[in-house]
Amino acid sequence: xxxxxxxxxxxxxxxxxxxxxxxxxxxxxxxxxxxxxxxxxxxxxxxxxxxxxxxxxxxxxxxxxxxxxxxxxxxxxxxxxxxxxxxxxxxxxxxxxxxxxxxxxxxxxxxxxxxxxxxxxxxxxxxxxxxxxxxxxxxxxxxxxxxxxxxxxxxxxxxxxxxxxx
Numbered sequence: 001x002x003x004x005x006x007x008x009x010x011x012x013x014x015x016x017x018x019x020x021x022x023x024x025x026x027x028x029x030x031x032x033x034x035x036x037x038x039x040x041x042x043x044x045x046x047x048x049x050x051x052x053x054x055x056x057x058x059x060x061x062x063x064x065x066x067x068x069x070x071x072x073x074x075x076x077x078x079x080x081x082x083x084x085x086x087x088x089x090x091x092x093x094x095x096x097x098x099x100x101x102x103x104x105x106x107x108x109x110x111x112x113x114x115x116x117x118x119x120x121x122x123x124x125x126x127x128x129x130x131x132x133x134x135x136x137x138x139x140x141x142x143x144x145x146x147x148x149x150x151x152x153x154x155x156x157x158x159x160x161x162x163x164x165x166x
Contacts, residue, residue, distance in 0.1 A: 003142040009107075009164035012098035017163075019130035019142045022088045031085045031129055035150030083134045087146060090126040090163075097165065105166045108145060111159035120165065125149070129156060 008014040022028055094106075099120065106123035108116040118126075125148025130137060137144060137158075144156035 003136075005142060005160060005162055007093055007097050007163045007165070009166055010100045010103040011165050012100065013096065015093055015097045017093060017128075017143075019128070020136065022130050023086065025088060027092065028086045028088050029127065031087045031127070031146070031153075034087065034127065035146075035153045084131065085129070085133060086131040087127040087129040087144075090128055091124040094120075094124055094165070099165050103165045107164045107166060108157060108160055109162040109164065110157060111161055113157065113159075116157060122147075128160075 003018065003020055005017040005019070006014060007017060104120055106118050106120050106126075108118070110116065127146040127148065129144035129146055130142065136142070140158040141160075143160050144158050145160055146153055146156050
């Protein structure tokens with residue numbers, strides 16, 4: 001139970017977060033590459049068009065290349081999960097808690113640093129790190145808080161115990 005984190009406060013629903021199950025969540029992101037990749041605010045159609053164009057260009061230059069077998073893909077994904085460094089966006093959890101209209105602040109309660117306050121609009125960009133090299137964050141976890149812009153990617157907020165929206 002020490003790994004469970006509560007998201008509560010000025011919300012319609014208090015939510016319990018369990019980082020132990022996020023490894024199976026499709027929303028997880030690879031923290032080693034997340035902050036290096038550029039964040040473009042493009043819509044899905046633009047992204048799809050770029051993807052198809054890139055594939056078409058590759059076929060023209062290299063000829064049709066068949067993808068690896070499904071078995072190979074599954075093995076690769078399993079290896080990635082066992083050895084990866086992952087995080088998950090906080091935004092969906094905030095959305096599910098349904099903050100009240102007058103909510104403006106997220107308070108992060110930490111064992112070492114006490115309380116850290118952020119504007120709620122910035123809190124929706126937070127990434128919660130929950131795994132390093134395939135291992136859960138037992139000693140300084142259960143999660144690390146990374147700001148969406150990556151400004152604290154080398155010194156995340158550690159030993160997070162709870163979140164409260166005010």
